[in-house]
Amino acid sequence: MKTLSKERFMAWFQKYKHGLLLLYFLIYLPWFQYLEKKVTVHFNVIHMAIDDYIPFIEFFVIPYFLWFFYIAFAMAYFFLHSTTDWYKLCAFLFTGMTVFLIFSTIYPNGQYLRPTTFARDNICVDLVKWLYATDTPTNLFPSIHVYNSLGVHIAIINSECFKNKKGVRRLSFVLMASIILATMFLKQHSVFDVITAFVLAAVAHSVIYGHAFQKAEDQVLQEQLP
Template sequence: MKAFINKYKHAWVLLYGFIYLPWFAHLEKTVTKYHIIHVALDDYIPFNEYFVIPYFFWFIYVAGAMIYFFFVNRKDFYKLSTFLFTGMTISLIICTIFPNGTDFRPAINPDKNIFTHIVAWLYSTDTCTNVLPSIHVYNSIGVHIAVLQSETLKKHRGVRIFSGFAMTAICLSTVFLKQHSVVDGLASITMAYCMYGLVYGQAYMYSRRKAAEKALG
């Protein structure tokens, strides 16, 4: 038992859930007056209920990556956790200081097909508030970065390609389901870019330096 605890002691970082979930739930219940996030481009993006598939696949994508790195590579697990949890905290702070939401959810006929039924349920359980930046977009980018940076997965080209496809589909789902504005996604991309430099930038610069040294002989 002692050996098991020592091997997986990095599980302590998952205690972050006890901070994020109550905080997010509090915002969902209390934010009723908010700034509308809406740009003209949002109106040109058609609603498509089939994007509910990648939207919900996000839970498997993120959880699967966390579980994989937890058991396979502690260093990569810490980096991914740092990337995700820091961005999620920043998002909560933004939504607390600057309450925000959208106003362009379409009317849904839940009887049209199984996908509209799921979207109708999603709309009924998830408010249109606390959208900027989009955690769906941010975390998806974070997971894909972790996959690309992982030494363990460098030889698994299929996994890397699938991850890129999944990340793209999830990001697109946020706007095609009218869950988020384009602005939310752009804010997430910007935040991910900044966090990449902080979490992975040093390793990236080291690898580039080694590659340059090798090229020069």
């Protein structure tokens, strides 16, 4: 009985061992929480002139919060259906998240873009108030909301799983774009944070989804064949 249980566990582990990459969050979450508590008053202000012309629109809080489901769906789907896409997505996300942590550590930063009063009173404004109360306006660039949204959409459009699913690809693009706009319309991020996220995403895309990476991946797969 014990032997059978052990065999089942080993079979389960071999099937899902790629999930060990999630141990990265044992590094990311404590580091992020440390920055959130440390960077509160003394920081470098992030601001661009264009930020002052972007209106506050509370309805964008909906796609802003949908970000969490967007990221979770992509990670869960690729974890279960495509190990190759899972590794690429994790490499993309975790690289940017680590760069973000390093930047925030060596260059403490924050912003003063958030409104102090609201012209309307509705459920979306209530959600924004809750967001402001739970999320500090610090540790901003590159915007992880923007960077990870780009990463998920890139993973979806490059995956064979969604090659013939135009509806999913289009929906992904709309959601990605809405989330990116939400970071600015909710005054959560400066345009600078968005630009730096795009730059970092472009670099990560060229490395992770580039030809050199693909050749190395193909070589590893060939070596594993009997």
